Amino acid sequence: MxxxxxxxxxxxxxxxxxxxxxxxxxxxxxxxxxxxxxxxxxxxxxxxxxxxxxxxxxxxxxxxxxxxxxxxxxxxxxxxxxxxxxxxxxxxxxxxxAVWPDALLGAVDALDDGDRAGFLKALTKMIGALQARGAIPVQRMCVTCAHFRPNVHSDAAAPHHCAFVDAAFGDASLRLDCGDHVEADAAARLESWTCFTREPVHM
Ligand code: SF4
CATH class of the missing domain: 1.10.10.10 (Winged helix-like DNA-binding domain superfamily/Winged helix DNA-binding domain)
Known part of the structure; x- marks a missing residue:
């Protein structure tokens, strides 16, 4: 906090x-x-x-x-x-x-790729949880999108799939405000959220 x-x-x-x-x-x-x-x-x-x-x-x-x-x-x-x-x-x-403060950009730049992907995933989870509690409006993010297929690929670097562009992607490419977002219905959002927040098992 x-x-x-x-x-x-x-x-x-x-x-x-x-x-x-x-x-x-x-x-x-x-x-x-x-x-x-x-x-x-x-x-x-x-x-x-x-x-x-x-x-x-x-x-x-x-x-x-x-x-x-x-x-x-x-x-x-x-x-x-x-x-x-x-x-x-x-x-x-x-x-x-629209430009972000230099200090914040510099701090994000200082993260390595893994930290940045982890940070974006954690941020996505926090925003999703706030949204589910009605604390913030619904965002046009992957976890609420009808095109999102979380953790469906065995590649740890790109476990998710976007059905809109038909491509796999990783946590570092999760979108928080996507122009192609289509809001999934409540049941699909819940299923997507459960798959996304469950840690994938990569063999
Ligand atoms: S259309 Fe945009 S929000 Fe939906 S899954 Fe693809 S990248 Fe994510």
Missing amino acids: TGLSRIGMLLRSEGWRQAETTGLTPTQSQILAYLAARGPARIGAIATEIAVTQPTASDAVAALVRKGYVEKLRDPEDARAVRLQPTDAGKRLANET
Whole structure:
């Protein structure tokens, strides 16, 4: 817990440092990054994704619209609803602020391949457990994906399989936010999670 809290402290201080240079609050930055990565979305989806209330998301979006970083579009699926999308200026700013703090990048670079793969696997398990408890929104990660086949290969370096690209891969390539993710149903997610968290036996 102490270690996670130290890393959280670094990320928070980076968020506030960015706020000083960009004029965006951390919530506004998160919304802009989400829209730049995922494309147009309704306010409800934005609030769910970044785990804030709808009024908080609405206030942040209103500020982004005033600053010229986000615009409103009519929702093609519902004439009474609107979707939000980043303007060109918003996309540029999102790209500039998507960079991780140098200190954190340096610390990850210092890990060897095995440590990095182990770290990503542990992180995936933690996020999956938090998601199962409803503490964070569902992520577009391998362990919740209908294409994921965990621990199906005997190769210890690449035990998992992605049915979308029909290829084996290892823990170092687990995805935490994949654009090709298709959410598996509850029974398939549970089965996948059980196979993923069970230590494979490699002969
Ligand atoms: S489609 Fe993406 S999230 Fe799904 S298993 Fe393949 S790499 Fe993982």
